[in-house]
Amino acid sequence: MKNSLIKYSLGAAALLMMSSNLMAQTPTVAPKAYPAGEVGKMVKLGEDIMMHTDTHPLTKDMVGNKLQCISCHIRGSDGKPGTAHGISTFIGTATAFPAYSKREKSVQTLQDRINNCFMRSMNGKRPIVDTKASVAMATYVTWLSEGMPMKMNPKMPCSPMNSDRWMHGAKHFAKIQKKATHANYVNGKKLYEAKCAMCHGRDGAGKGTFPPLWGQKNGKWLAYNTGAGMSKLNKGAAWVQSNMPKYQGGTLKDQAAADIMLYVDAQPHADFDLRKGLFPESKMGYYNSKVLKEKHTVRSNFKQFGLDIDTIRGDHKIK
Ligand code: HEC
Ligand code: HEC
Structure with missing residues (x-):
């Protein structure tokens, strides 16, 4: 009994040491x-x-x-x-x-x-x-992963540095976004104009080397489409809270990040149609997916969280 307890605590200490060692050794550049x-x-x-x-x-x-x-x-x-x-x-x-x-x-x-x-x-x-x-x-x-231990991810196709953050962030922000109203949209617009527009533009078209977030110029789309992770109200909020405003990642409160991305993702973004993203099979060869049809729009991305885009925006400007 005593023996196994000692063994256990030794094991736990070794594990702790191992994981802190791993953290210390993890290269971040x-x-x-x-x-x-x-x-x-x-x-x-x-x-x-x-x-x-x-x-x-x-x-x-x-x-x-x-x-x-x-x-x-x-x-x-x-x-x-x-x-x-x-x-x-x-x-x-x-x-x-x-x-x-x-x-x-x-x-x-x-x-x-x-x-x-x-x-x-x-x-x-x-x-x-x-x-x-x-x-x-x-x-x-x-x-970039040279020297790091391999561990294939059976749940999601991403780095061990991202998977917990995505899983937690996406769940957490989904709960918040499901409760969104027009007032959150108005607040998101206000916050966007105060904290983001100086770099990304009031019209979302970007400025100089600061990238665009939505819209078109001369009939060409500027930013990500509605099939992108960023276009999903929960994932977009998780990403922005972690990375933006530039040099101030981690400073936005949950509700602020949620409202800002509710506003950004309610602006015009290209429709997504998986089949248009693929070259013909004769050229591309095998496409490694069991899902061969997938479509999204701004409207359907909002519906995914039980939200009506017209009610949220307070107009009928999104088709
Ligand atoms: C508009 C933002 C955006 C752009 C631009 C973008 N990605 Fe991503 N990428 C994401 C997001 C968000 C995720 C994870 C979430 C998801 O997949 O839904 C991701 C995930 C990835 C991953 C998995 C990384 C991990 O370990 O978590 C790879 C690899 C990747 N992207 C490669 C690329 C490459 C290569 C390009 C350029 C050709 C690119 N991405 C452009 C937003 C972007
Ligand atoms: C000081 C300038 C600056 C401010 C302020 C800023 N950003 Fe950014 N943003 C950038 C830059 C530069 C990038 C490209 C990635 C990088 O280099 O950090 C970027 C990338 C992005 C992206 C992903 C790329 C894209 O175009 O889709 C999103 C989304 C984004 N910012 C949203 C925001 C939001 C929302 C805010 C306000 C909370 C904000 N940013 C504030 C400069 C800024």
Whole structure:
């Protein structure tokens, strides 16, 4: 009895030590040096694509807005895509793959995960797996996890640094958003204009290097579409609370983050139709998903939380 108690407490102490060691060892910046040779070149190419996704010759034709991967996978103090600590960091991402995705109802590879962001967050077309751009981005993301222990994620296709935060954040903000009224929308507009508009514009079109959040210019969409994580009232609020206003992540109260994203996601965003994001099968080959039809609009994204967009906005401006 005494013996097993000692064993138990020793075990617990060892576990504690192990986990704090792991935390201490977890690198939160990119490795210092690029790998040698061709692999290093691929890492650099992937990094470059992520910084200039909408203008890079290898990806511009697959992007339907004015965003780059770094618009949401924020650069850390080392200046590298996805090394900032907020939710949606790329640190640890590669250790989680292959991983199960509820959305695709299938086990996804890292390339799948990366390429799917093109159809949604980038409002464009899904790159073909194993093309240069696709391999380069996967190589870059894998490099960021060098030296970290592998642990495939059976629940969601994301980094161990993100999964708890997404799971908690999405649940928590779903509860808040389900209670939203027109008053929350009005409050969200007021807060947006006070805290966000100086960088993203009152019209949401972005300013200089500050990225757009909604709307069109010359008939072209500027921001993420209604299939993107950011367009979901709960996930958008979780992301914004963690990362915005820039340099002040973690400062918005729950209700403020919820109301601001209620306002932002109630503005015009492109409809999502999965089939339009995929190249014809003859060109693209196998699409690794059991879900082959999926459509969303601003209206349906609100309905998902039991909300009527007209009542929330107080007008009938969203189709
Ligand atoms: C408008 C914001 C936005 C843009 C732009 C964007 N993403 Fe994402 N990305 C997200 C969000 C939000 C998630 C997680 C939530 C979800 O999947 O619903 C995510 C998840 C990911 C993940 C999983 C990361 C993890 O470990 O949690 C990868 C990999 C990824 N994106 C790659 C990319 C790449 C590559 C690009 C550029 C081609 C890109 N994303 C552009 C918002 C964005
Ligand atoms: C000081 C300027 C600044 C302020 C203020 C600011 N942002 Fe941002 N925002 C940025 C920049 C720059 C990015 C691109 C990622 C990065 O580099 O941090 C970004 C990215 C974003 C994105 C993801 C990319 C996109 O275009 O969809 C969203 C959503 C967003 N901000 C929402 C907000 C909201 C909501 C507020 C107010 C609470 C806010 N931001 C305040 C500068 C700012």
